Amino acid sequence: MGNGSNDILEFVARVFLAPGFNAVFSRHAFAVYPLVSMAVGAKLNIADANALDADMPFGHNLQQMREQVDKDTKVIFIANPNNPTGTWLDENSLESFIVDIPDNIIIVLDEAYVEYVSEPGYPDSIPWITKYPNLIVTRTFSKVYGLAGLRIGYSVSHPEVADLLNRVRQPFNTNSLAQAAALAALDDQGHLQKSIESNDAGLLQVANAFQDMSIEYIPSVGNFISFKTALSGEVVYENMLKAGVIIRPISNYGLVDYLRITIGSKDQNARFIDILKQMPGVVA
């Protein structure tokens, strides 16, 4: 268990990385991979992502990731789906990649947004743990379960890997209320379904608006969409902020002038769309 799945990513870095070793991950992947790797002095081997005109624009390119693996690689971080691109990897491609990686390299499969994905071919990764002892699957209660403020996540892995992670875990890393809330959340399948349906409708609502306005966006299976307008990302961010809507510029992800909006309720999404439509210069 982790103080959010962020905590688990820290354990991985602290157990398996050190100066002289490197971590492989994709360009535009979750920002915490470089942070935890640099914090322990490891090198970053960043793989080029898919091109804008690919099937999964800016998504993980497993061929490029394979090429970044060298004799000093100790950890590979894979986000499926990835934040902030909302792109995903299918079962066959991902398992072929895992099979091909030497088993002394830890593969972290970060599934923070797994519950939102209904695409056919999306992997059921937990059973893979029995086949690949170097695989760590991380999940969280911070997304679909709505418990981000309480901080609770987890990983599933081979017991020997879990034992190593537990050695750097603080003795009382997860708080009591979060533990109770997580157990209750697992039993509340009704809320889970409602959250997923609300997100599916919202993704469609926002994507349709982007299409209507001819605004470029990255098709997403997460609970967010990243998009780019004719204005600079900072200007869109500031204008939204003034109108009371907080979205995030994601230049720090190497996606210059893109912004990520988290899907909200139908009314919240509509408010975002209205403000965007009225923003001067947003469409070229």
Add this chain to the structure above:
Amino acid sequence: MGNGSNDILEFVARVFLAPGFNAVFSRHAFAVYPLVSMAVGAKLNIADANALDADMPFGHNLQQMREQVDKDTKVIFIANPNNPTGTWLDENSLESFIVDIPDNIIIVLDEAYVEYVSEPGYPDSIPWITKYPNLIVTRTFSKVYGLAGLRIGYSVSHPEVADLLNRVRQPFNTNSLAQAAALAALDDQGHLQKSIESNDAGLLQVANAFQDMSIEYIPSVGNFISFKTALSGEVVYENMLKAGVIIRPISNYGLVDYLRITIGSKDQNARFIDILKQMPGVVA
């Protein structure tokens, strides 16, 4: 802010320690100092504690600690009062020690139990921060405030030191409910006073019982007392457990056959005392 003050101790180790360097602390000091130091590959320079017949038996011996400081020392951990001995250091001795330490060495003053101490001469350490930029004072809401299950603690230090600690802090390390509870707790001086008075009375109740039974104990200013009977620590622990009272054997602190009891309510303390009195062989 830390996920408990344990989190802060981790930050210190990760920022200031590394292989090739060492941390200085006292024998019988809080168990987390060696854990966080070893987790980053640092060496442990453990200072001998006071003798059993000293004024503060098993307490920090600042002269011994000073002698453990060498060119590779980066951090000194001081618990005041110390868990599990309940011993403490006075203002004059402690400030003389701090003055004498080179200012490139971080001194962590762990004050988890500070609110319980009413002894004259106990230091008011926060103002020292302005004089000693290498000093970090850590505190917690897990003890007198009763919020251990929520996980929240903090440190006070020079802004440049705080900036370094924040660089290894996870972005969302403290949960929202703990933050709200900590703010509320700071305003509830009535509860604080009640907890302190209850603890003072309990310390006296348990210490008097030990004296009545001629059981050896370490005089404590914390919310716990460590003691030793004619039985092995494991036997006392098991017997207490069977009677529904959880206390802790502290052989892992180098205090063989000692046990630590946390002060409870008057009735809880009385129950512990009754069970102890009825335990065969507990008095030599």
